[in-house]
Amino acid sequence: MLLKSLAVAASAATLLATAPTASAAASQASEAWPPGNCAQGTFCVWPNWAHPNPAPVETPSLVSAGEWSGSVPAKTYYNYTPRNVDMKYSYTxxxxxxxxYTLCTPPGGNIFYLPVTVTQLSWHEGSC
Structure with a gap:
């Protein structure tokens, strides 16, 4: 009986040691600002504030897969590229x-607290 109890305890310990913790699994499954309808490999800007859950679903004012210049209204952005991007914007x-202003944006997203106009995206060499 003692051997059976030890075997069950050893199996349970092995299972617990290899299973990820609930908090680790939850943090990998979600992030503060999910990409919403921004396609992987692009940088997206939305003219409205998007609540983090379920993320932006409105039509973006800008979707770019590379360097860009122009003028679009912005309140939310998401860098869904593997590179850092310098984003130039203005506030009136x-x-x-x-x-x-110029903001280096690593992969991920955030909001502007005031309505701004994004005017340029360019690759940022090195870290932000």
Whole structure:
């Protein structure tokens, strides 16, 4: 009987040692800002704020698979490429003046807290 109990305990210990923890499995299955309808290999910008769950489902104002310049409204973005991207954007203040910014965006997404205009995407060499 003692041998049977030891064998069951050893089997359970082996199973627990090889199974991933619940928190590790959950963190791999979701992220704070999922890509929504942004296709893998592209950089997407949406003109609206997208709640992280279920992620953006509206039509993006920009979908780009490489370097780009132009002018699109932006409140949410997602870099679904394996590279860091420099995103140039501007904000027009209530007094009519405009400020220009550059943000290095690693893979992943986020929101702007104010409505901005994205004007350029370019590959960023090295880390952000």
């Amino acid at each position: 203040w209530p007094d009519g003046s405009t400020s220009h």
